[in-house]
Amino acid sequence: MTIPFYKYQGTGNDFVMIDDRKRHFDSQNLALIQQLCNRRLGIGSDGLIVLREAEGYDFEMTYFNADGSQSMCGNGARCAVSYAYYLGMCGTKTRFLAVDGPHEATIQGSEVRLEMIPVRSFRQVEGDTFINTGAPHHVKYVENLPHFPVVREGAKIRYNKEVYPEGTNVNFVMPISDDTIQVRTYERGVEDETLSCGTGVTACALLYGKEKGIEEVTILTKGGTLKVCFKPDGMGGFEQIELIGPAQQVFSGTIHIKLEELAAV
Known part of the structure; x- marks a missing residue:
């Protein structure tokens, strides 16, 4: 079969985009998704995003990690908004559906401001913090982050079945100034460090902002710079959360796939 696609990136987090308004793409075929995301045998990406029409919304975004598992993806959602705008599915302001519920976003040039779901709680885990920003995230402060072994140490936490039976994303954070942090993330489903993780930097920014008493945090990633704005909800959580970046x-x-060969890949 022949599959047309677009490739997008948001601060180095890259995605294969599929326009499936005609519902021809088999999103149940995990081997197909895995091959499309494969950097040697397919297109290559951290994940794959399928856009479809949805009643009451401009569009619906379905996100797949490179291993075929589903989750919410902040950078992916920002790229999905840009792609939907390119396709004419939405204007510069949009309301769309993702796996964690409805989201709103605005586009200004190459910048997309994405409204994230409210976060009502977080908890301490072995001296670090766990917080869910649409996807599960373990947040750990470290020193000398540029030289920190993210993949090795991230995998240890991600695969700690006693603490995280279903696994988790793992973020390592180093403060740069009172309103700026550097973040590196080991992503579950990619099973490697990615250049940026939208839900991950959101998790880190919320916790750092709460600690510093501020409501806007700049985040430096390997793939570029993001900002997160938010408001305290008055009950220890966060609301009006926005992830902002290019x-x-x-x-x-187009890519040509022989379906009979997928099982052998």
Whole structure:
């Protein structure tokens, strides 16, 4: 079969985009999704996003990690908004549906401001913090982050079945100033460090902002700079959360897949 696609990236987090308004794409075929995301045998990406029409919304975004598992993805959602705008599915303001519920977003040039779901609680885990921002995140402060072994130490936490039976994303944080942090993330489903993680930097920014008593945090990632704005909800949680950063179309094309060979990959 021949599949047309677009490739997008948001601060280095890259995604294969599928326009499935005609519902021809088999999103139940995990081997197909895995091959499309494979950097040697397919297009190559951290994840794959399918856009479809949804009643009451401009569109619905379904996100798959590179291993075929589903989750929410902040950078992916920002790229999905940019792609939907390119396709004419929405205007500069949009309301769309994702796995964690409805979201709103605005586009200004290459910048996308994405409204995240409210976060009502977080908890301490072995001296670090666990928080869910649409996807599960373990947040750990470290020193000398540029030289920290993110993959090795992230995998230890991600696969600690006693603490996280279903696994978790793992973020390592180093403060830069009172309103700026550097973050590196080991992503569950990619099973590697990614250049940026939207839900991950949101998790880190909320916790750092609460600690510093501020409502806007700048986050430096390997792939670029993001901002997170939020308001305290008065009950220890957070609301009016926005993830802000660039989303860019990289290229488009078609890929030819022999379905009978997928099982062997």
